[in-house]
Amino acid sequence: MSQVDRIEINLYEYFRNENFVPGDSIPKEVELAEAMGVSRTAMREALTRFKTLGIIESKKNRGMSITQPDFFQNMNRILNPSLLTKETMQDFFELRLVIEMGIVDLLFIRKTNDDLKKLENIIEKEEAAKSKSEKLKLDIEFHSTLYQISGNHTIERFQKILMPIFDYMNHDLHIRSQEENEDYISHRVLLKILENGTAEEFRMNMHKHLIQYFEQIK
Amino acid sequence: MSQVDRIEINLYEYFRNENFVPGDSIPKEVELAEAMGVSRTAMREALTRFKTLGIIESKKNRGMSITQPDFFQNMNRILNPSLLTKETMQDFFELRLVIEMGIVDLLFIRKTNDDLKKLENIIEKEEAAKSKSEKLKLDIEFHSTLYQISGNHTIERFQKILMPIFDYMNHDLHIRSQEENEDYISHRVLLKILENGTAEEFRMNMHKHLIQYFEQIK
DNA sequence: TATCGATATATGTCGTACATATGTATTTGA
DNA sequence: TCAAATACATATGTACGACATATATCGATA
Structure with a gap:
């Protein structure tokens, strides 16, 4: 020492x-x-x-x-994909899914009308969007907004930092388009449930919404 | 600069x-x-x-x-409750609940017979336990084992680091005993569902199992 | 040939001096 | 009298030079 x-x-x-x-x-x-x-x-x-x-x-x-x-400030400095092992990357990939499924209860506790309007707004833009990149951008925005609604700043920042990893790993995945996917759950369906449904329903459908990612996990 | x-x-x-x-x-x-x-x-x-x-x-x-x-190594050095704001503490408290609810899918993907036996073993000890402190210890062990079963080392380590915070905040909570709690979901029930049930069932019951903590969230 | 010892090397620790930014006191000018 | 400009003091930031210490490598010796 x-x-x-x-x-x-x-x-x-x-x-x-x-x-x-x-x-x-x-x-x-x-x-x-x-x-x-x-x-x-x-x-x-x-x-x-x-x-x-x-x-x-x-x-x-x-x-x-x-x-x-500030943990996450440091995390930013070290989360250099090229320095992380594949296993750790996979872990973080899964962690994102875990959080996304887990925050549902927080959403139902803390959602406000303004939040719902905001989501509605994003979905409308999304449905009108033409280009693939624009759709992707709005897809990310939708999910980011969910993190915001959770009202947990720590989780929100965590997600922002995990995003690049998720992005990075996405390149290796073949993501089926909505058309190829029989029972695809859209953001609109999720919003409806958030408005009038229950947390359990929301979780079930969020799982379906993310099914392609879950299928990657062995 | x-x-x-x-x-x-x-x-x-x-x-x-x-x-x-x-x-x-x-x-x-x-x-x-x-x-x-x-x-x-x-x-x-x-x-x-x-x-x-x-x-x-x-x-x-x-x-x-x-x-x-190693991000979590640093986290250990920083996570001094006296240096954290109340808000951040609360955030981490919630994050633990979020993860606990979110790992359910991983559990169902990765559970093995050995895992189930290990849980069974803990529950038996728990039911035989006399002192409160021993019960608490086994309670923690049960949940830690779930993290292990998730097969995600990053999450597992994360949980270990978050534990002290959770412990610290527990002091401020009045936790109802099982007797005071009408529809308390025991570890045994959770295990049964993990053996024969579905992920959705498990999540619903895990939520009930953690209900006292969720009630703290506003 | 094997073991011990000398030597070179890269990090670790020390002391001193000076640079730089910033808060405080002092002076200057209207 | 008061505001602005100036000088000064102070704590961190940067630089240089020296020596300590651990360790790898090579060489000498039995």
């Missing part, structure tokens, strides 16, 4: 014991370094780790302060 | 262009620094960021190499 590792642990302990909340400012580098009897260099490296994790932030002269860490 | 920020971006570009895969070794610090015309100090700080994110790793003399980043 290196010096910096020890410093990191000590700092972490220190932050917890002091009961810092986001916004609180912390002692300056030299003070921390002296207090722990280490060089400013080593202390800075430990601090850099915390900065990278989003636990602290520093401004040129104002010193450093505790911040609310 | 600071010098180090620029270096980070450049490095990121460089890594991508070189098509590195985990295990590949990268040039040494001084070479990278010279190549970009910056000091070793600044380069090291940028490298520290990547090390923190788990994109590269360094060994004392062997130099540095690309590694498979």
Whole structure:
């Protein structure tokens, strides 16, 4: 274990014991370094780790302060498809489906009339859309809106970050067109159920709507 | 934008262009620094960021190499309840419910006889358990096993990390005992459905099983 | 030939100096 | 008197040079 590792642990302990909340400012580098009897260099490296994790932030002269860490910001930095194994990619692919099926209860708890109108609006554009790319764009917008309606910002951001992966994996899939698909469930049907149906109905039909993706899972 | 920020971006570009895969070794610090015309100090700080994110790793003399980043490892370092806002905590609380409802399809795709036996085993212990703490432990084990059965390692790890949060929030909840709860769905019922029922049934009953948590959501 | 030891090497740690941005105090001018 | 411009102090950011330390490689010795 290196010096910096020890410093990191000590700092972490220190932050917890002091009961810092986001916004609180912390002692300056030299003070921390002296207090722990280490060089400013080593202390800075430990601090850099915390900065990278989003636990602290520093401004040129104002010193450093505790911040609310943001997982998904980091996730963005590391979710480079070329660096992920195929298995992890597949996992995230499935996770998207899991979330999409799982948020249904939240939708029924939190839906508002405005939300329904918004979906209606998207569907209308979708039905009028000519080009394939435009349809795809509106398809994504529909599902993104569902995440919004869930009212869970964390999940919403999560989905935004997972999107590129889903996109990336889509290239390998042969997606049947609506015409080829006997019992295709359209967005309009989903909206009707969200308006007048139950969560159970919605889940069943969402599953059918996503059936082509589920078929990929073995 | 600071010098180090620029270096980070450049490095990121460089890594991508070189098509590195985990295990590949990268040039040494001084070479990278010279190549970009910056000091070793600044380069090291940028490298520290990547090390923190788990994109590269360094060994004392062997130099540095690309590694498979591990998002959840970082998450562990960050998930300090005292540093999270109440809203984010609530979000994660909900996310757990979302995943639990969403993995049902994976369960039905991937369940094996061994899995069912394992669940049966847990339930038997649970029914024989006397103390409250032991029951709680087995309750957690039951649900953890479901995550295992989902066959999705990413989700499984995700759940393990979210557990402390869920635990933490549980303290604030008044959980009705089974006796107080009219139509409580037991683990045994869930297992029966997993054995002989359908995914839809399972979801409906899982929702009832978790009803007390869903009632917390507004 | 096998084992031990010297050496070279790349990261880790240290100290110092200076750059830069920013908040605060001071001076200047109307 | 007050506002604007200026100077100053301060904390982080960047740079350089030196040494510590772990480890791989090669060479010497028994």
